[in-house]
Amino acid sequence: MPKIPGRVRIAAVGDLHFGRAGYGPPLRSLFAEVVERADVLALCGDLTDSGEPEEARALARALSTVTVPTVAVLGNHDCESGKLPEVSRILCDGGVHVLDGGSFDVFGVGFTGVKGFAGGFGRRALGPWGEEIIKLFVQEALNEALKLETALARIRAPRRVVLMHYSPVESTVEGEPKEIYPYLGSSRLEEPLTRYPVDAVFHASAVSDYTFGRIWVRSAGGEMVEIRSGKISTRAGALLAELVPTPKIIAQLRGWYPDARLVGWKFEVEGDREAVLRLAERQITECRLDATVANGRAYGPGFGLVTRAGNCEDLADMAALFQALDRLLREKRE
Numbered sequence: 001m002p003k004i005p006g007r008v009r010i011a012a013v014g015d016l017h018f019g020r021a022g023y024g025p026p027l028r029s030l031f032a033e034v035v036e037r038a039d040v041l042a043l044c045g046d047l048t049d050s051g052e053p054e055e056a057r058a059l060a061r062a063l064s065t066v067t068v069p070t071v072a073v074l075g076n077h078d079c080e081s082g083k084l085p086e087v088s089r090i091l092c093d094g095g096v097h098v099l100d101g102g103s104f105d106v107f108g109v110g111f112t113g114v115k116g117f118a119g120g121f122g123r124r125a126l127g128p129w130g131e132e133i134i135k136l137f138v139q140e141a142l143n144e145a146l147k148l149e150t151a152l153a154r155i156r157a158p159r160r161v162v163l164m165h166y167s168p169v170e171s172t173v174e175g176e177p178k179e180i181y182p183y184l185g186s187s188r189l190e191e192p193l194t195r196y197p198v199d200a201v202f203h204a205s206a207v208s209d210y211t212f213g214r215i216w217v218r219s220a221g222g223e224m225v226e227i228r229s230g231k232i233s234t235r236a237g238a239l240l241a242e243l244v245p246t247p248k249i250i251a252q253l254r255g256w257y258p259d260a261r262l263v264g265w266k267f268e269v270e271g272d273r274e275a276v277l278r279l280a281e282r283q284i285t286e287c288r289l290d291a292t293v294a295n296g297r298a299y300g301p302g303f304g305l306v307t308r309a310g311n312c313e314d315l316a317d318m319a320a321l322f323q324a325l326d327r328l329l330r331e332k333r334e
Contacts, residue, residue: 007326007329007330008039008040008106008107008108008109008159009037009038009039009040009326010038010039010040010041010042010161010200010202011034011037011038011040011041011042012041012042012043012044012163012202013030013041013042013043013044014043014044014045014046014075014165014202014203014204015044015045015046015075015204016043016046016047016048016059017046017047017048017049017077018047018048018049018055018056018058018059018062019048019049019050019052019054019055019058019059027062028062028065031062031063031065031066032065034066034068035065035066035067035068036319037319037322038068039068039069039107040068040069040070040071040106040107040109040111041066041068041069041070041071042070042071042072042111042161042163042202043070043071043072043073043096043163044072044073044075044163044164044165044202044203044204045072045073045074045075045076045077045078045115045163045164045165045166045203045204046074046075046076046077046078046165046204047059047072047074047075047077047078047087047091048077048078048087049077050077050080050081051077051078051079051080051081051082051083051084051087052081052083052087053083053086053087053090055087056086056087056090056091057090059091059094060090060091060093060094060095060096061094063094063095063096064094064095069097069104069106070095070096070097071096071097071099071104071111071113071163072091072096072097072098072099072113072163073098073099073100073113073114073115073116073163073164073165074087074088074098074100074115074165075115075165075166075204076115076165079115088100097111099111099112099113099114099151099163100113100114100115100147101114101147101148101150101151102151103151103154103155105155105157108157108158108159109157109159109160109161109199110155110156110157110159110160110161111161111162111163112148112151112152112155112160112161112162112163113148113151113162113163113164114144114147114148114151114164114189115144115164115165115166116141116144116164116165116166116167116168116185116186116189116203117140117141117143117144117166117186117189118137118141118166118182118183118184118185118186119137119138119141119182119185119186119188120181120182120186120187121169121170121181121182121185121186121187122170122187124181124182125182125186125187125188126138126182141186141188141189142188144166144186144188144189145186145188145189145191145192148162148164148189148192148193149191149192149195149196152192152195152196152198153196159199160196160197160198160199161198161199161200161201161202162193162198162200162201162202163201163202163203164189164201164202164203165203165204166184166185166186166189166203166204167184167185167189167203167204168185168186168187168189168190168193168201168203169185169187169190170185170187171249171252172185172203172249173185174246174249176211177211177212185203209245209246210243210244210245210246211243211244211246212241212242212243212244213241213242213243213244214226214227214241214242215227215232215239215240215241215242216239216240216241216242217236217237217238217239217240218237218238218240224240227239248287250262250264250283250287250289251286251287253287254287254288254289261290261328261329262287262288262289262290263289263290263291263292263293263325263328264280264283264284264287264289264291264292264293265292265293265295266279266280266283266292266293266294266295266296267295267296268294268296268297268298268299269296269297269298270298271298272298273298273299273300273304275298276294276295276296276298276299276304277294277299277304277306277312279294280292280293280294280304280306280312281306281310284306284307284308289308290307290308290328291305291306291307291308291325291328292305292306293305293306293321293325294306294312301316302314302315302316302317302320303315303317303318303320303321305321305324305325305328307328
């Protein structure tokens, strides 16, 4: 697909973990499509599985087919073997622009990024108090935030896009166990994003639809008894677990980005095409979206692009879907 004047299409992906058995061929297929569908490829950390140079070389070979500019930040997995400078050098030699507080301008967009770090969010964020090792931990998050702020201040391109691995806001880790929130990101990374105008932020994120609630075990008498202990014995037998729905981030996006073009996704396996389309229309209304993509076994082959006006465009494959989405966004701007 040719480059569209005045528009930059970014393909963003994170947590490649290149090096795991079986990951190579699917990722190579993914990269092969990037050339046709995007103008820039953005990689959001954990590019290798254990930070070994051999993994970085294999990833660089897989990326050699990507002829569009590629920007990246590294993640905690890339640090595991203590060879981060070598991993970064290998990727840079392979044509990847690794952003560690640096920037790269292309098509009128200034890309910058940092790995980021942990520490927690808001009033619950870890503070620099007590043991020296705690102060060093907090200082690492501050250093990453300062590095990002300095980079943003230097960008002169009319548009700014930020990449990071760790989350800068709590909302994108909701659904994970609350006990591990402090290890998934730091709100200190958000401060530079609010101080300088940023058009888009890409970062790796793990989001689930449900989290665990209460757990029960059946007593000898057949009654369900809730387990309240911190550790569950493997001798307890079969358990019944409660799944609690996590907050829907999509419902909050319009409040965060009132002028953005927002498109949802409605994948259904039960029901029929008409039922899926009704659910898509409901999602558009409730979440104030511009459109929703309907698909899954219930919809049938291909995809349906449902718009706010209630129209549905039937699309045979992903290529047709991309073209329709691109057309929708272009019409919105015009």
